[in-house]
Amino acid sequence: MDTLEEKTLPFKIKLEAGDKRAQGMYILLKPSEEKYTAKGVTATPNQNYKIEIAVEAIYKNKRCRGKKVFNITKGTSIIRAVESMISKRNEMIAILKEKGTLKTENIKLPKVDPKDRSFKNVYQAWINVKKIDKRANTIRVYEVCYKNYLSKTFDKMLIDDITETHIQNLINEAIEKKKKPTTIKTIKVVMQPILEVNDVMLNWKKIVFPKHTGERKFKGSDDEAMKIAKALLTYEHPIMRGIFSFLLTGRRVNEVLQLKHEHINYKDNTFTILAENSKNKKEHTFKLLPILYKAIKEQKTTTGRIFPMGRDNTIYHFKKCMRSIDIHNMVMHDLRSMVGVVSLRNGADIFSVSKMLSHTNLSTTQRSYLTDGSELALKAQSTIEMLINDEKIIDVEIEDNKFLAIKKLYPNATDEQINQAISILEIN
Incomplete structure (x- = not known):
């Protein structure tokens, strides 16, 4: 009678005392396989193996949990595998915080008529493509711009009829409503690629956007x-x-x-x-x-x-x-x-x-x-x-060569700057 094959189970990855890099990481092994060395740390399997990462995060005031399994190739030490998994764990936590789940969402993309040249239709076609590879926050910015500025003005227009004057009027209205320059700039961020992908070329140099004046630059000495x-x-x-x-x-x-x-x-x-x-x-x-x-x-x-x-x-x-x-x-x-x-x-x-x-x-x-x-x-x-x-910032062993040593470290510094730096350094 054939014996049932052992199932793999998750075993906590243990590194040296005080090393917490493997937090939430488990190695998947059969119960009969070697798990830990004599020192109590996880042994590296002499074969391909798998690591399971379990994470949790708060999403909308609720604690959410998720797991993922990753394949590790033979010859990869536990330490190296853990180091490579840290970024994966961080990504998983970030996704949990943003979506509350690690499951891949089914993206529902409305069908569009390729012959329909109305702005509403071509915008939908454009945003469908963007939803495939753009971050959720980026898509949100596009959709807010469309809802607040573009849809009311352009939805019933054919894209071929849109001119520089239409765009400028839209910008002027936003300025009158005291919208921020960075907010108004999103009009171009959305409109320009939509028009160009549909072979409508505007002269954007004719369109004037408000200058961003919020930049702060240190002007002190x-x-x-x-x-x-x-x-x-x-x-x-x-x-x-x-x-x-x-x-x-x-x-x-x-x-x-x-x-x-x-x-x-x-x-x-x-x-x-x-x-x-x-x-x-x-x-x-x-x-x-x-x-x-x-x-x-x-x-x-x-x-x-x-x-x-x-x-x-x-x-x-x-x-x-x-x-x-x-x-x-x-x-x-x-x-x-x-x-x-x-x-x-x-x-x-x-x-x-x-x-x-x-x-x-x-x-x-x-x-x-x-x-x-x-x-x-x-x-x-x-x-x-x-x-x-x-x-002590820089330790120059030979005092006579300190100028050259610092010059080598900071090749773009002037002689005056280096001499000034030397004057404030403590040389052993």
Whole structure:
């Protein structure tokens, strides 16, 4: 009589003591197969194997759970498999938070008549395609623009009859209603591709859009930047000092407030901003500078969020700190501008600054570099740190060659800037 084949079951993946990277991860094995080594850590199977990831998140005030199974090829160590699964786990959590389920939704796309050239019909055809590969938030922006601006004006028109004058009138009406320039700009974002894919070419240079005037650029001197930085780094509240330290290396406030101890890699001396917490929904890794290491070690937390502070309280303390140095027209996000401007002034190149600030701009240029980007960010991070930190930043072994050593690190810096930097460094 044939024996029943053993079913695979999930067994918790265990790494070395204190290593929590495998949280929510299980290896699928038969009960008779080896699970753990003598040290109590999960053994690497000598075959292809599977890892199950179980996650949970809050969606509309309800706790939601989900699981997914991933295939791992033979020869991949448990450590390497876990490291590759971390980003998958983060993606799963982000999807749960956004949709409440990991199940793939059946996309219902209304059928359209290919011969119907009415704007309503061609818009539906265009949005159907966009729903296939665009994020839900992007689709929402398109649909709001259509509902609020386009449908009332164009639905009953043939697309071939739409002219530059129609678009300009629509823009003028939005301006009269005091709509923001960025909101009005979505009219072009939606209309231009719809028209062009249907072979209707307008001269967009004839159409005038309101200029975006909300851009804030730091116009202060380096001395003023140092004054601001010193005030933030010596602020009385220890949690806020830590938050300010990260903000002064170009991080966004939400990125800092969501940073957890598990996102810090002390072995590689890096920290990671998860995709779910970054503005462009991409994961970013940065070097853990001495000033940031110190900021973390000053905190009382050892697990979970490093800086247990709410956004409103963070804003309150920032304004309080700025008032103490008689600055009343600066918001917290202006620190990113200050960091970028000061870094560029003092020798960091535009690519390094772009990477430090995790901008999507210059992405084509960034891909031409051989590094993963963290080295680029480090150049800009180190430049701003050199200006604001009183501690030993650069250790030059031979004092006579310190100028050349710093010049090698910061090739874009002028001789005057290097000499100024040397004057504030402590050389052993």
